[in-house]
Amino acid sequence: MAKKPLLEFTDRGIYCAQGKFYIDPWKPVDDAVITHAHADHAYVGHKHYLAHYLSKEVLLYRLGEIQLQTVAYGETVMKNGVAISLYPAGHVIGSAQIRVEYKGEVWVVSGDYKVEDDGISTPFEPVQCHHFISECTFGMPVYTWKPQVQIFEDINNWWRSNLHNGLATVLVGYSLGKAQRILQNLDLFNGKVYTHGVIENTNEALRRNGVILNPTERITQDSVKEEVRKGIIIAPPSSVGTPWMRKFGPYSFGYCSGWMAIRGAKRRRAADRGFILSDHADWDGLVSAIDATGCESVYLTHGYTATFARYLNGIGFDAHEVHTLYGGEEEAPSQPPPEGEELKETEEKIFEVSPTGGDLEGAGTTS
Numbered sequence: 001m002a003k004k005p006l007l008e009f010t011d012r013g014i015y016c017a018q019g020k021f022y023i024d025p026w027k028p029v030d031d032a033v034i035t036h037a038h039a040d041h042a043y044v045g046h047k048h049y050l051a052h053y054l055s056k057e058v059l060l061y062r063l064g065e066i067q068l069q070t071v072a073y074g075e076t077v078m079k080n081g082v083a084i085s086l087y088p089a090g091h092v093i094g095s096a097q098i099r100v101e102y103k104g105e106v107w108v109v110s111g112d113y114k115v116e117d118d119g120i121s122t123p124f125e126p127v128q129c130h131h132f133i134s135e136c137t138f139g140m141p142v143y144t145w146k147p148q149v150q151i152f153e154d155i156n157n158w159w160r161s162n163l164h165n166g167l168a169t170v171l172v173g174y175s176l177g178k179a180q181r182i183l184q185n186l187d188l189f190n191g192k193v194y195t196h197g198v199i200e201n202t203n204e205a206l207r208r209n210g211v212i213l214n215p216t217e218r219i220t221q222d223s224v225k226e227e228v229r230k231g232i233i234i235a236p237p238s239s240v241g242t243p244w245m246r247k248f249g250p251y252s253f254g255y256c257s258g259w260m261a262i263r264g265a266k267r268r269r270a271a272d273r274g275f276i277l278s279d280h281a282d283w284d285g286l287v288s289a290i291d292a293t294g295c296e297s298v299y300l301t302h303g304y305t306a307t308f309a310r311y312l313n314g315i316g317f318d319a320h321e322v323h324t325l326y327g328g329e330e331e332a333p334s335q336p337p338p339e340g341e342e343l344k345e346t347e348e349k350i351f352e353v354s355p356t357g358g359d360l361e362g363a364g365t366t367s
């Protein structure tokens with residue numbers, strides 16, 4: 001009889017029977033190990049949580065009172081003979097890959113990851129393993145990111161030209177990850193940074209956790225419109241097109257997302273500028289990260305799983321698609337087109353190649 005694998009894919013999440021724990025389960029369980037605090041990985045309702053210590057305050061803010069044990073990267077926790085340790089995933093602050101070892105067999109669960117050092121998350125570290133469970137949100141060759149320094153140069157120039165043209169500047173990005181990455185890379189010589197409450201709540205949680213972020217000012221009822229218009233506003237996707245945003249007009253509105261690499265994505269969000277900036281690995285990043293693990297087999301959890309599995313099998317990996325509920329928390333192309341605007345031909349094509357599960361949770365669940 002074949003040996004039972006150390007990690008299995010169940011309808012509750014990734015399960016380790018030997019250690020009796022789950023990784024990023026989406027249904028309530030007794031013992032959950034959490035890769036990071038995004039909504040599609042950190043669900044409410046588990047009895048016990050284990051996560052990186054930099055995820056602590058954001059998890060408490062998002063999930064309320066939970067029983068949470070935290071560890072540093074590289075620290076080991078034993079559960080029934082199974083060694084669990086966390087390694088940097090480079091995705092957002094506190095994000096971790098989970099390494100699981102039992103009797104010499106090593107599995108690594110990536111959660112979400114990117115390989116570029118964003119200057120704020122602990123940089124991704126490849127971990128040697130036999131079996132690698134990987135995301136592949138952007139697992140198509142068309143997704144190739146430019147270095148972030150170039151993207152932020154574009155963003156800072158756009159902000160300057162808006163000031164010159166008497167426009168306010170609104171930059172949209174997800175509240176955990178993108179917002180802080182933007183904040184730390186803005187040229188504060190241009191002006192002050194104002195934040196939507198949802199983003200400021202996340203910033204405050206991170207600051208409670210000891211993370212040092214650039215100064216921000218929360219937008220409230222008392223904020224003076226003309227002052228705010230001289231700075232830059234960082235806002236979550238859920239605020240797009242709302243009266244809250246409209247009151248700062250006239251403005252130029254930019255959107256930061258990996259999906260901005262596809263035609264029509266900017267127009268679909270009614271954005272003036274699309275900045276291709278993602279907290280997920282691009283095609284080359286995925287391939288190099290998987291290669292660096294030295295693994296025999298790869299399990300693909302979310303994204304372009306079919307295309308990417310075919311490619312990996314073609315270059316000698318033993319790759320499999322698996323069904324999970326991950327994906328869509330931060331970058332899904334799920335924002336519907338504005339009222340009255342039909343999908344253009346190019347956009348229909350985009351939907352055909354949309355990643356599996358990409359629309360599962362909608363764009364707003366972490367906002």
Ligand SMILES: [Zn+2]
Nearest residue numbers: 036038091112
């Ligand atoms: Zn994530």
Ligand SMILES: [Zn+2]
Nearest residue numbers: 040112326327
């Ligand atoms: Zn995710």
